[in-house]
Amino acid sequence: MELLMLVPFMLALLYPFMFLLIKLVHQWREQGTCYILHYECFKPSGDRKVDTEFCGNIILRNKNLGINEYKFLLRAIVSSGIGEETYAPRNVISGREESPTLLDGISEMEEFFYDTLDKLFHRTGVPPSEIDILVVNVSLFSPEPSLAARIINRYKMREDIKVFNISGMGCSASLISINIVQNIFKTYKKAFAVVVTSESISPNWYSGNDKSMILANCLFRCGGCSVLLTNNQSLCHRAMFRLRCLVRTHLGASDEAHESALQKEDNQGRPGFHLSKNLPKAATRAFFKNLRELAPKVLPLRELLRYFIVSQLRRAGTSSSGNKAVPTVNFKTGIDHFCLHTGGKAVIDGVGKSLGLTEYDLQPARMTLRRFGNTSASSLWYVLGYMEANKRLKKGNKVLMISFGSGFKCNSCVWEVMRDLEDGNVWEDCIANYPPKASVNPFMNKFGWVMDEKPETVTVPVD
Template sequence: MSLLKFVIHYNQYINQSLSFFLPLSFMEFILMMAPFLLALLYPSLMSLLLKLIDQLRNDHGCCYILHYECFKPSDDRKVDTECCGNIIKRNKNLGLQEHKFLLRAIVASGIGEETYAPRNVISGKEESASLLDGIAEMEEFFYETLDKLFHQTGVSPSEIDILVVNVSMISPAPSLAGRIVNRYKMREDIKIFNLSGMGCSASLISIDIVQNIFKSYKKKFALVVTSESIGPNWYSGNEKSMILANCLFRSGGCSILLTNNPVFRNRAMFRLKCLVRTHLGASNEAYECAVQKEDGLGLHGFHLSKNLPRAATRAFFENLRVLAPKILPLRELMRYVIVSRLVRPALGKGNNKTGPTVSFKAGVDHFCLHTGGKAVIDGVGKSLGLSEYDLEPARMTLHRFGNTSASSLWYVLGYMEGKRRLKKGDRVLMISFGAGFKCNSCVWEVMRDLEDENVWENCIASYPPKTLENPFMSKFGWIMDDQNNKSLFVD
């Protein structure tokens, strides 16, 4: 197109655009433009307008949490120092070096003395666990939390439209989801999903399934039931990469009731704002860093490789790269761009060793971190620039309940609620990691002030304790003496 034709077309476009305003009187023009002028003059009005639009948009495809119940096993399933010592003593495959490794791992784990183990492990049947032992472990959790959930909400099992169960390391037939349907006599048209092998990040995968179904079906109830099978998967060998899992994983679980019915908006606890899933399974290194396998003796367990921290870091930052634009205010994104593209290069490479960072606190009020271990909590906290106050819920959950796999996020959330931190309008960021290798995250908006102590009832007042040190080193520290070549628990 020639320059002359471009000018002609441009003039025609301007004339057509202006022709809309020409029949209007001056007063009519002012009235029509008033909302836009007010928005420019008063940014708070624009903010209110945007919030209204956001509310209307989210109510159309909303995903609310009405209630959740975390599982608290009975006291006879607690594993204190003495109980742990007895369990380790029964493993005849462990030598002096393995005992030393276990002692260092337990002391550095951040886990206290009130976590819970399966009944078959407590009773000494960890090397001969049956299928029934695994199913009994799950059913004890299922029925206690679901009974409470239905009672607390007044929602009947017959009203449930969608059921998602995630337990990674046990998959009987009929499925665990089928057992729940049978127990509560749920409807014939219920949509059920039974997930296995998804690891510690499975609960957010379950939430993602629910929210996607909610996009196609209106006014539905959904249940997410999340746990892990510990009993049949206790490792009795001596490979260090596999006995580490015994130090970290503990019994637990959570049942969550969700809905997309706007009628329940005022009853809801949380509304899902966004959810991001990252999977690095295409990378052999990431895929093989957390694998269920058998050792040289044919004993099965969960192998954690030395490449795990690197895979977790990569998955974490890939996830945040997608998440950041969804949750951070424009000013924070602009600050990051300016610093990374203009300020840091101008200062020179010597001043750009760590690179610019995004402050997630600009868009998030609370951080609900996976309790994969003390090192995981420390690493995520350092990457996000979090304070000890921000990390306290994850640290206390690890200390009190251990790593309960996919359900651990909900114990952390329960701690925040029990401490009355969650106020209406706050945003909560959940971050979890899992085998595959996966990093999943989501952001919840708090719909009302929350103060239910949930699973932390009767113990929330004692947290945080004065010290998180456990007594293993004081009781068994003598094993670190190289002169002692005896087994750790010789009578």
């Protein structure tokens, strides 16, 4: 009789997991197949590197800056986590950042396009004529004809190619592009797709003195990546990764989140990219909403069961003790590597703390920020390249990608490694130097003085 009384309780306990199992089976059937055959990250030429002295010179060139803004920028650079080998656009290198031309933006994009796509087609042996789908994402530059059309013209692609040229999607655009390909693959068999992801820095350098807008100049750098994908299962032996799941979260309905990161003009009519004080709050909210949907798709049943039981016990104990501590999910039970967007040192620290990650887990994102800076939507692929160059990626491993973007958005996906990977890729000539043996901030020696000075007492160095 006592056992019969326990039956309703047992069914109530098992029902959520039975529902979850049915949901996962349905999602697996709908997911389809999406493989990455190869990806190529862009490394600009050495004459475009930005060292400490040049950073100081760029700031001094801006005659609109007062002493407080000057100190603010130097403090941001010193604490940014960026090193001396990031890349700036050619018009900034030549001192023309305040008067960019249309050709500056087009040249920056074409230099990246042709370098990565030439290598991509050569390395895979897949000719441009076999590409069925092309997705190009560059948020802040949309010329006519489109950037995608320029690629099609250059490589003489087929007339029936499915083309998507998306803009305004910010740093999370890579995974949006992957999602577009994933959905098209459901209706096209044995297709090839190319995703081209970058950001245009040349025409978007801010030359004003609004602190909410000059910060972007400290973090964003030149870069990009081209990715070749297929749903042809006969090519799975050649594939590097297989897409397991992808989750997109958009908080655009919230005015606060929507306005936390946007392109606008300052009071003097100078265009730039505004980052508000509400950005961390919007990012945190989007992040946890995204993880809430992602967790059931990627974590083992034992971890979900543990979380459910602990949550129920905490909830039962809250009424008597008043303790409202929220149990956390251990994502490391289902994920081997974490590919985090290099939005800045604070972003990496915050995500790492929320997920309970170690310095080993965060090292790829930190080193990518140091070496290449924030290359917007392409940052994730440089982080992935670091893992590969360090021979971390082994067959069967799961890699979680997490990105944030204006809107406000948080997008994530999980890739399964299809074979042991150890290509040196874009990191080949410098991977031995990362992480640095001595944790030295290259900007601290030159600009460290500004960290302790008060705004009204700062004097601008002339040497």
